[in-house]
Amino acid sequence: MPELPEVEVTRLSFATRIAGAKVQGVRLGLPLRWPLGCAPEVLIGRTVLQVRRRGKYLLLDLSEGLLLLHLGMSGSLSFAAQMAPGGKHDHFDLQTNLGLLRLHDPRRFGAAVYAGSQDSEEAHKLLGKLGVEPLTDTFDARQFHAALRLRSTAIKQVLLGGEVVVGVGNIYASEALFLAGIRPTVSAQNISWPRAERLHGAIKNVLTAAVQKGGSTLRDFSDAAGQGGYFQLDAMVYDRAGLPCRVCGAPIKRMVQGQRSTFYCAQCQKF
């Protein structure tokens, strides 16, 4: 599943190139997670001003209104001047005078939704509950700790929930907890200030590193139609069950939390 770094790298791959583009047509494939919310032809003639990111949503600001794009479980976006006609997994094409923006999404949990403004009800439904952005200064260590103190669920679940901080998905939650030396099952409210501060730093570091790593594969990303957005991560624990911990050599363990796999080192993450 594309996580925040993949979405950010996707944004970087086409934001500059699409800025100023005039919409010439919209093609819809099979239904996505949510309907577009307007007649496709309404968008014709509007200009794409910029592409922003909020959590795992890409926001295409138009000269009037905006499009909210989400990659869901299996989606990827490509933007190119020349592209083959839409295939059976291409469910949203935005044709512009500068190129075609295409959402390829075999499992169709992704979405392209139109909203009249970011304050509109439609936008608020999708963006309203999102926590702070981890890669901005609004992600403050003290406030992070205060928010954890209010939650009794397991820290991994709190990170995945997205209400305290957005975009820390399954891979990066496992990795950040390892780097901070925190057991994924520990109740969020029991995490002391020094440990919360360490976790705060680990979240920033692991996401920043992933964006940088993705940045180096930007060419593949923007050129290849329908390419999945996953980076080869040098994971410390994620997907390494049974392999030796890169720090202490103990075998990495796997467990299931909220139907998602969690990976950790019982030696390095004692409590």
Ligand SMILES: [Zn+2]
């Ligand atoms: Zn270890």
